[in-house]
Amino acid sequence: MHHSTKKWIIIKCSSVILIPLMLWFIINLTSIYDKDYVELVNFFSKTSARILYSLFLIAAFSFFSLTISEVFEDYINNEKIKNVATKLLYVFAIVMPLITILSIFSLN
Amino acid sequence: MYEKNPLSPHLQIYRWHLSMILSITHRIIGVVNIVAVVLICLWTISLLFGEENYETIKILFQSFFGKLLIISLSWSFSFHMLSEIRHLIWDLGYGFDLKISKITGVITIIGSLVLTILIYLLGKNLT
Numbered sequence: 001m002h003h004s005t006k007k008w009i010i011i012k013c014s015s016v017i018l019i020p021l022m023l024w025f026i027i028n029l030t031s032i033y034d035k036d037y038v039e040l041v042n043f044f045s046k047t048s049a050r051i052l053y054s055l056f057l058i059a060a061f062s063f064f065s066l067t068i069s070e071v072f073e074d075y076i077n078n079e080k081i082k083n084v085a086t087k088l089l090y091v092f093a094i095v096m097p098l099i100t101i102l103s104i105f106s107l108n
Numbered sequence: 109m110y111e112k113n114p115l116s117p118h119l120q121i122y123r124w125h126l127s128m129i130l131s132i133t134h135r136i137i138g139v140v141n142i143v144a145v146v147l148i149c150l151w152t153i154s155l156l157f158g159e160e161n162y163e164t165i166k167i168l169f170q171s172f173f174g175k176l177l178i179i180s181l182s183w184s185f186s187f188h189m190l191s192e193i194r195h196l197i198w199d200l201g202y203g204f205d206l207k208i209s210k211i212t213g214v215i216t217i218i219g220s221l222v223l224t225i226l227i228y229l230l231g232k233n234l235t
């Protein structure tokens with residue numbers, strides 16, 4: 001299978017996974033965003049919330065990094081700049097959700 | 109050699125129509141959403157610094173600006189979800205007809221507004 005076909009399939013699969021997780025997340029965010037610190041920590045201490053939030057972050061960063069790399073593909077002409085930008089994007093898409101997931105699992 | 113590779117055509121070449129506006133909006137909203145998700149990550153990480161340090165963020169979220177922010181985010185998420193479903197339908201080979209494409213475009217716009225209201229009401233009644 002061609003590299004681009006694989007990438008397209010992964011983008012579409014992550015999109016299908018992301019849609020229900022986005023809906024779950026935005027409904028819950030609307031219900032907790034203005035709450036007190038203790039209520040927020042209680043929310044993120046629930047196992048179900050921790051798992052769903054982690055899945056949301058993994059799906060979101062996978063989807064966004066792949067689609068933004070497509071934008072780089074479309075609009076950056078210089079091959080070197082494009083490769084560096086894409087690699088930086090992928091590193092960021094791994095580090096950011098990882099730190100966040102570790103943070104919520106550290107909350108008590 | 110690579111310098112001569114063709115890029116996507118520039119936007120000003122074409123006459124603007126609904127599908128084009130939605131396609132561009134989909135990309136812009138995608139970038140807005142990734143910035144929002146990064147900020148949400150930072151907000152989550154900020155909880156590690158304790159209750160006293162969280163006070164400033166709490167005041168911001170409890171203000172009018174906080175409410176505006178969450179409603180805007182609900183809309184950008186709603187738009188992105190519906191627009192992505194529209195793209196998935198296209199990927200399955202349906203909805204390419206010009207008339208159907210216009211109808212699904214209008215549904216995406218109106219649906220995103222309706223979904224924003226539903227998300228806000230559902231979220232506020234969840235707790």
